[in-house]
Amino acid sequence: MSPAALHIGIVACSAEGAALCYRSLCAEGARRMGPHAHPEISLHTHSLADYVACLDRGDLAGVGALMLSSADKLARAGADFLICPDNTIHQALDPVLPRSPLPWLHIAGEVAAEAAARGYRRIGILGTRWLVDSEVYPGKLGEHGLQWLRPPPDDRDELARIIMDELVYGVFKPDSVARLQGVIERLRDAGCDAAVLGCTELPLVLDDGNSALPTLDSTRILARAALDRALRPA
Numbered sequence: 001m002s003p004a005a006l007h008i009g010i011v012a013c014s015a016e017g018a019a020l021c022y023r024s025l026c027a028e029g030a031r032r033m034g035p036h037a038h039p040e041i042s043l044h045t046h047s048l049a050d051y052v053a054c055l056d057r058g059d060l061a062g063v064g065a066l067m068l069s070s071a072d073k074l075a076r077a078g079a080d081f082l083i084c085p086d087n088t089i090h091q092a093l094d095p096v097l098p099r100s101p102l103p104w105l106h107i108a109g110e111v112a113a114e115a116a117a118r119g120y121r122r123i124g125i126l127g128t129r130w131l132v133d134s135e136v137y138p139g140k141l142g143e144h145g146l147q148w149l150r151p152p153p154d155d156r157d158e159l160a161r162i163i164m165d166e167l168v169y170g171v172f173k174p175d176s177v178a179r180l181q182g183v184i185e186r187l188r189d190a191g192c193d194a195a196v197l198g199c200t201e202l203p204l205v206l207d208d209g210n211s212a213l214p215t216l217d218s219t220r221i222l223a224r225a226a227l228d229r230a231l232r233p234a
Contacts (some may be wrong), residue, residue: 081103083107115141
């Protein structure tokens, strides 16, 4: 491993998404650094139940406190910068940044930059109900001059159910995948030219091969951006 590589800290939330991000860092690291190589990586997570309790009561300050607690622990573990492979809790990131002991990459910011680089114009937003209802993606997409579209309420409810009742537990049902594909088809019919997989578990069941629209895999986009940062220290 290159001695110049920075230490990546992962502020995790849900197990499946965090595991996919970690595996992506290691697999891409080996491709870019040589066999079996990747930067040093540390991960910390509070219980997902603690995050869900805060989200259910609209307590973004509580979400931020959990994120900051993880940030402090990762700083003490020697991390140089932080990523969070959970789109939903990025709602709470802005107030965390001034108090964080380390800098962060923003998952939606990285996805928006990728969407712009690929030449997309109107992005459909998929994710939990908390995420889809938020300004996390509209704000970052707008900074790049991109349009966006949220699914209609019934589709948002179905997305939330599949993600929180199945995907975060590693349960992948063919009929649920078909329902997710239907959401993307309706976004395509509404004029979208790409779909952001704005839940870090969605890439476990959706990709360009089974989607009616090109997909923006937020988990792997973040992992690649983190490797870029780790391997080209400022």
